[in-house]
Amino acid sequence: MAHCAPAFDALGIREGAVILVGNPNVGKSVVFGALTGTYVDVSNFPGTTVEITRGRMGGVDVVDTPGIYGVSSFNEEETVARDVVLGASRIVNVVDAVHLERDLFLTLQLADMGIPMVVALNMADEARREGVAVDRDLLEDLLGVPVVETVAVKGEGIERLKAAIAHARPGHADPELYEALQEAAAHAESRAEGLLVLEGDEVVARRNAVAPGGLRDEIYTRRRVRVNDLVGHVVRAETRGASLKAKLSVWMMQPLTGIPMLAALLFVMYEVLGVLIAGKVVGFTEGFMNSYWVPLVRGTLAHVAAPGGTVFTFLAGEFGVLTMTPTYLIGVILPLVTGFYLLLSLLEDSGYLPRIAALADRALTSLGLNGRAVIPLILGLGCVTMGTLTTRILGSKRERFIATALMAIAVPCSAQIAVIAALMTRVVWYDSLAYFGILIAIFVAVGTVLAKITPGESTALLIDLPTLRLPRLGNVARKSGLKVWNFMGEVAGFFLVGALLISTLQVTGALDWIQVIARPLTVGWLGLPPQAATAFVMGFVRRDFGAAGFFTMHLTDSQLLVAMVTITLFVPCIASVMVILKERGWRYLVGLVVGSVGLAFLLGGIVARVIALLGGT
């Protein structure tokens, strides 16, 4: 088949590569891991934030694509998967044996596209446990492609799947559609592209210089009928009473039971990330870097550059690229991000996240979002940078706009929470309570205002609730390992820039100058010591770093509350600023920075005034 495959060229994928395609949560990445072994390469698909994972199976490239429910252009994941699929010469379609009604819809679309494929009937063990019997032989006959039963997490069926790939062939297409396709294909690059054009895919139509067809509803409806017919023939399912899983699923979504469960989850996340990792582990790793790495670099460098000189300051000063950058990257970020991604992968694999989305849908609707936004918001509690990247799962520009601003302004990241928690041990209990009260009020207020003023329409929630299951630790470790590696690679550059920026301020004396300039604001308005300005500048680099700046100052209880509120609302760190710039553009960024700095100082000052009125210390 003569394929026009820009996606393949861009990624450097070789001809004959095996492409893995499947719905989300079907164990596709586990099948990928079982086929390819340990060495894989994760890269962003050109021009997007969607990850493409590649590995080798013998002498053949294997490419994993994002989980999708169908091939079209409804979101970024689909666009990426579509382009990789359009270049494919053979596909392994991974389906969840328990959810064939849903998964075969994509399978039949791939069959209609005419690309040679093999179906991996995954989670065969779970299907048997659930009382779902799938007639593999009949499914193979009806689809017209090899169907292999697999239990990828146990490595079962993988060798048979590898052998079957050699026998990949195009599946039985919808006969009437096939006629129409023969004609459409004459105008398009291939039958696959012809199908997408008929289904009204505007991007593919434009690429082929034809008008998009208007047959999507008809084709999809016919396909649905065929899927239901197939399932009716090959699946024999016992109906069972409401299981514990089904009850648990409902409890997670009903406010009365769901809110306490969510509170418990957030508490555990805080204990693990804020107390254990940000406190104990980071205390150790950062201490290690500060007492071994930094002296080593400074000692070595002292032979070449004079300590205190410009070169020395840039390389090994307080904010040096060889001292502060690795100390923060390895000593602080790495443990936090590792812990965070481990927890997140556990959450993802368990199927709990979409249920939190259903629980929170009502509350988030009044902030112009829908339940889906809890996913980036929870991520934002770990790290605002990751949260911002994840806003791409939201359905509209308006929602991405609101969610990004909410996170940047009112969601403290785990590292910052840890430092603030340490600061809080110094203040009386009602000041801590006031801090959380103010933060929640700001979150709701900012969301409500943004919901009013942000143009556009928000989408409604429509989310798949995958089966609840106990996550497999091996899979969790593998997945989070890959994500950590990717994330670290991405932030390293941001940190370097941040360090250079602050060092420049230091070397040129701008830092002292800022302290003087900011005096009316810090001392006059907020009632803090003049050194507070340095803490705010440091807050630009990292939020917790800024909060930590207050640690060494001798502040009264009231000053601490003012400082904590102001630094929390203050601009996000350099890394998030860079990501926001990349995702939302510079206009948005400028608005956000001006807005959050203004809001931070305005509220900090108001809090200081209110305390003074109440006769605080």
Place this chain on the structure above:
Amino acid sequence: MMKPAEQIETAVAEVQQAICATCTLADARAGQHFVVTGVGDAGARVTALRFGMAEGACVHCTARIPAGPIVLRSGRQEIAVGRELAKLIDVRRVIEGT
């Protein structure tokens, strides 16, 4: 006084409301079964077709979150539908045993 025709119309509407013969998904209560008769939102239609919950599909409401989403099950597939979207999905109630 209402005319007889109006009275009949009102009565029919009341009965329909009571058995939910024609209503939207937003009226669904946990435990009820429905046949989907129309999806009024183009984007949601595509998703509904992919999940097997479009026109003609039999769905079971497993939970109704107060002022929040309606949770539907069809076979072993479960989805949560936001309340606003649920208002755009027409369903016909199926009484168990009929």
